[in-house]
Amino acid sequence: MTLAEPATPSRTSRRYAEAESSQHSALSADDVTGPNPAAAAGSLATEQYRIDLERIRFSPYFGRLSDVTQVVPLSGVGPMAHNRLTHSLKVSAVARVIAANLAGAAARHRAYVRGERTDDDATGATIEALGGCDTIVAQGAAHAHDLGHPPFGHLGERVLDRIARDRLGLLEGFEGNAQSFRILVQLDTLGRNFPGLNLTASTRAATLKYPWTRGEWIGVTTAELAVSDRRRGVGADPIAGAGKFSAYALDAPQMEQALRAFPTIARGQQTVECAVMDLADDIAYAVHDLDEFARGGVLQKAEVAAEFLAWLSAASAFATMDAAELAATRRAPGTALELLWRRASMKDAWIADRDAFAEAVQRVSESINGSLLAAAYDGGIDSERAVSGFTRRWIEHLRTSVVVERDPHVRSGHVRLNQRAWHEVIVLKFVHAHFVLERPELALPQRGQARIVTDLTLGYDAWLTAPDDAPRAPRRLQEWVEEVTDNTFVMRDERPDAILGDASDAALRRQSRGRAIVDYVSSLSDQQAIATHRTMTGLT
Numbered sequence: 001m002t003l004a005e006p007a008t009p010s011r012t013s014r015r016y017a018e019a020e021s022s023q024h025s026a027l028s029a030d031d032v033t034g035p036n037p038a039a040a041a042g043s044l045a046t047e048q049y050r051i052d053l054e055r056i057r058f059s060p061y062f063g064r065l066s067d068v069t070q071v072v073p074l075s076g077v078g079p080m081a082h083n084r085l086t087h088s089l090k091v092s093a094v095a096r097v098i099a100a101n102l103a104g105a106a107a108r109h110r111a112y113v114r115g116e117r118t119d120d121d122a123t124g125a126t127i128e129a130l131g132g133c134d135t136i137v138a139q140g141a142a143h144a145h146d147l148g149h150p151p152f153g154h155l156g157e158r159v160l161d162r163i164a165r166d167r168l169g170l171l172e173g174f175e176g177n178a179q180s181f182r183i184l185v186q187l188d189t190l191g192r193n194f195p196g197l198n199l200t201a202s203t204r205a206a207t208l209k210y211p212w213t214r215g216e217w218i219g220v221t222t223a224e225l226a227v228s229d230r231r232r233g234v235g236a237d238p239i240a241g242a243g244k245f246s247a248y249a250l251d252a253p254q255m256e257q258a259l260r261a262f263p264t265i266a267r268g269q270q271t272v273e274c275a276v277m278d279l280a281d282d283i284a285y286a287v288h289d290l291d292e293f294a295r296g297g298v299l300q301k302a303e304v305a306a307e308f309l310a311w312l313s314a315a316s317a318f319a320t321m322d323a324a325e326l327a328a329t330r331r332a333p334g335t336a337l338e339l340l341w342r343r344a345s346m347k348d349a350w351i352a353d354r355d356a357f358a359e360a361v362q363r364v365s366e367s368i369n370g371s372l373l374a375a376a377y378d379g380g381i382d383s384e385r386a387v388s389g390f391t392r393r394w395i396e397h398l399r400t401s402v403v404v405e406r407d408p409h410v411r412s413g414h415v416r417l418n419q420r421a422w423h424e425v426i427v428l429k430f431v432h433a434h435f436v437l438e439r440p441e442l443a444l445p446q447r448g449q450a451r452i453v454t455d456l457t458l459g460y461d462a463w464l465t466a467p468d469d470a471p472r473a474p475r476r477l478q479e480w481v482e483e484v485t486d487n488t489f490v491m492r493d494e495r496p497d498a499i500l501g502d503a504s505d506a507a508l509r510r511q512s513r514g515r516a517i518v519d520y521v522s523s524l525s526d527q528q529a530i531a532t533h534r535t536m537t538g539l540t
Helices: 037-058 060-067 084-113 122-129 135-144 153-166 176-187 201-206 249-259 272-295 301-313 315-320 323-328 335-347 354-372 381-399 419-437 440-464 475-494 505-522 526-537
Strands: 402-404 415-417
Touching: 037 060, 037 135, 037 201, 060 084, 060 526, 084 122, 084 135, 084 272, 084 381, 084 402, 122 402, 135 201, 135 272, 153 440, 153 505, 176 201, 176 249, 176 505, 201 249, 201 272, 249 475, 272 354, 272 381, 272 415, 272 419, 301 315, 301 335, 301 354, 301 419, 315 335, 323 335, 335 354, 335 419, 354 381, 354 419, 381 419, 415 419, 440 475, 440 505, 440 526, 475 505
Parallel strands: none
Antiparallel strands: 402 415
16 A cells, blocks of 8 residues: 655545556546647546546445435325435436536636636636636535445434544544545445445535534534634534544545645635535525425425414514513414524624525415415426426526625635525525424334434444454454554544544544444444344344
């Protein structure tokens, strides 16, 4: 295993030298000919990014997303198959279009610099100054962004995080974004003598939605730095640290090395392609998930309309209500939208505006109640056209509402939505959260799913600590325990400040076992988790 990445890597640098050619490679340096060296270099870079994309597509972790819950498992009357895989493909499609538009702007700027155009492209100049925007890199990041989701989606994520911290001694817990990065740089394999997929620095950096570790934010109080002045996703917990983060301490060196290829990107800020992926994720979540729930009959026009109309008809009255009054009427129509506005204005005063919010509520209400839910979905052609039309119009609108900034607000990115579209997306996501995620009938199956994740995690911990039976634990799990233990002790020697909590040998071995167990359980699909739980608990 030979390191290949220099101290200051280029965008196409890989972590390890590869002695064998890639099965996904179509070009070599000798294949790129022509009088234009820049074009030849661009072709080689594009080919390297295509290799990244295909490595992710061929990954078994990517394939397992077809059996990982996106939001809730559903079966409807129409052509419905919504899971983490379909979501990732939709995010990739949206990201491709946004990235292509930005890449086109950058190309116009380069043509101006070469004297081939008389007018410059200001957006393109900004994109170039930030390191460029490659369409394939954005697609690769979109494909990879949910690889780390455990069984049962966000529910499984919360359960694993709690167990990891409370029962396995892992102060970093579990985080889906950090797990995705860990899969890319450590857990997945190409059948070669290095860990991970050995992706280029560009693709690795583009997956870092929250480019920091959890521990970096431990001890930082809101008195020192208000939530509104923190990066989005950090949260406000000085004891636990960052709420969202993209790398565990074990994998932080790879995060730092990838980001060094982008010297013009500020610390804690996303690269351009990462911002595109993040934006595409928001759009797909806000729009594509809604069309699926309309097909599945989950969204009901009466309750959606009641919430929107109640707030719109009494917005001024809601504005004068104090927190106690809102709490007393929390189940009344309109109250949830008012609470949404107050959360948004508290965290994102830099862009939140009550008039813009009211206009967004009006537009989303008209679109959902007057189009998406105008008639009950019955699986027929007219119903499908209504749903597809809703999706097409919103995607087209949102992807053309993109703003690029050289120096964005700390809670924003270099690529973001304009003020109007920003408000529309938070309202669309509200419909998703309030009328789907909070449905009482989901509580019972989710409690069962939480029990499965809990039992599996603690069951493997008990297995690995059973003196007589530990050698019969799954081979991959045993190997991961050994690898994590070795890497953790190396980290203690080389980066002792990255160790959270007790750094004794015994404590590190316990933490290493816990991290390997979390790696293993989170790699299961929904059905694998269910079947394994039945076998482990003797319920077959």
